[in-house]
Amino acid sequence: MAPLLSRCRAVRARSLALAAPLSEEDQGLQSMPDASPTKWHLAHTTWFFEALLLAREASGYALFNRHWHYLFNSYYEALGPRHPRAQRGLLSRPSLAEVMAWRTHVDEGMQAFLEGADGPKLAAVEPLLTLGLHHEEQHQELLLTDILHAFSCNPLLPAYRAPAAPALRVATQAAAPQWLAHPGGVVEVGHDGTGFAFDNEGPRHPVLLQPFAIADRLVNCGEYAQFVADGGYQRPELWLSDGWAMVQAQGWRHPAYWLAPDDPRLEMHGIGGAAGWQVFGLDGLRPLRPEAPVMPLSFYEAAAYAEWAGARLPTEFEWEAACTLPGFAERDDQAWQWTRSAYAPYPGFRPLPGLAAEYNGKFMVGQMVLRGGSLATPPGHSRPSYRNFFPPAARWQFSGLRLAKEP
Numbered sequence: 001m002a003p004l005l006s007r008c009r010a011v012r013a014r015s016l017a018l019a020a021p022l023s024e025e026d027q028g029l030q031s032m033p034d035a036s037p038t039k040w041h042l043a044h045t046t047w048f049f050e051a052l053l054l055a056r057e058a059s060g061y062a063l064f065n066r067h068w069h070y071l072f073n074s075y076y077e078a079l080g081p082r083h084p085r086a087q088r089g090l091l092s093r094p095s096l097a098e099v100m101a102w103r104t105h106v107d108e109g110m111q112a113f114l115e116g117a118d119g120p121k122l123a124a125v126e127p128l129l130t131l132g133l134h135h136e137e138q139h140q141e142l143l144l145t146d147i148l149h150a151f152s153c154n155p156l157l158p159a160y161r162a163p164a165a166p167a168l169r170v171a172t173q174a175a176a177p178q179w180l181a182h183p184g185g186v187v188e189v190g191h192d193g194t195g196f197a198f199d200n201e202g203p204r205h206p207v208l209l210q211p212f213a214i215a216d217r218l219v220n221c222g223e224y225a226q227f228v229a230d231g232g233y234q235r236p237e238l239w240l241s242d243g244w245a246m247v248q249a250q251g252w253r254h255p256a257y258w259l260a261p262d263d264p265r266l267e268m269h270g271i272g273g274a275a276g277w278q279v280f281g282l283d284g285l286r287p288l289r290p291e292a293p294v295m296p297l298s299f300y301e302a303a304a305y306a307e308w309a310g311a312r313l314p315t316e317f318e319w320e321a322a323c324t325l326p327g328f329a330e331r332d333d334q335a336w337q338w339t340r341s342a343y344a345p346y347p348g349f350r351p352l353p354g355l356a357a358e359y360n361g362k363f364m365v366g367q368m369v370l371r372g373g374s375l376a377t378p379p380g381h382s383r384p385s386y387r388n389f390f391p392p393a394a395r396w397q398f399s400g401l402r403l404a405k406e407p
């Protein structure tokens, strides 16, 4: 029980630490239908433990406010109707203080439950509790991606944190990528069952790969800037049809959060055009660092860049197999990596039993897989078999790319 409880406390505390730099006004912002307010993330992760675990398993546990389950259920049809996703920003009530009180109530309920449960009971609930902790870690990353998008909509371009914050890691990348050769053949992919994994990472199974080569690192900002300068966003032959339609409909000219030297917002920050491209991130507006992984990119932008570079995106299975190659840095802690693989069930996939069945399986259509991890991924959260997924037009996550090609 003790390790579970201490892990529970650590994960729950980390969410609060991530929200701590934000004002109450910040935490209520919803900048678009796909992004949620910080307050909603804090409440929804709490709802997960209360609705899926405590309300069902902890005798004597009192719901904090049963009406809030309607507000903070995300997508669980089995748990009843819910507030529309696109209107989460309208929830000025409950207040942030009330949400924080709810978190405390649930944390105390979890402690009492774990301390009072016998061995068989603990063994029975541990999988769901562990899922709840990994779920909260996923929302920790979303909290950051969503507040960054909200801040990007503010002409003041506020910084979430000071540039010198310890969580900011400095990229150290070679000037030119090295191509790593993989011989292909039958390889095993998927989670091997050691430790936690989401249901979408299994079953582990063999796949047949053709020989391929893959870059030892991610595409960086300096390389992507050459694509922009070469008219990458004006050349339809480089783009998938749906991607080119997005370029035209949305007026994409460069990655989201990149500010061109003639961007009128720069004047407000005392930055002249001679300073070159600027990039907005969690540490505010900073000069483009050529060696840093390029992000945030949609799948369409990643695919267009790969086409321009005479390469392609790796499949998710090539990516996973490459993790065993010497010199392959599976992540560099700055950006997730789009793959050319549609998010689909592995052979023999079955969703988790019970309420958690809705966690992953029902989203396996219309999305692309990303691998690796990002600067916002909680430490230890990702692994080589981890499958992140987003629609191909999504360009507010910490997402970039790595190139692959035929040998």
Ligand SMILES: [Fe+2]
Binding pocket: 044, 074, 135, 139
């Ligand atoms: Fe969730």
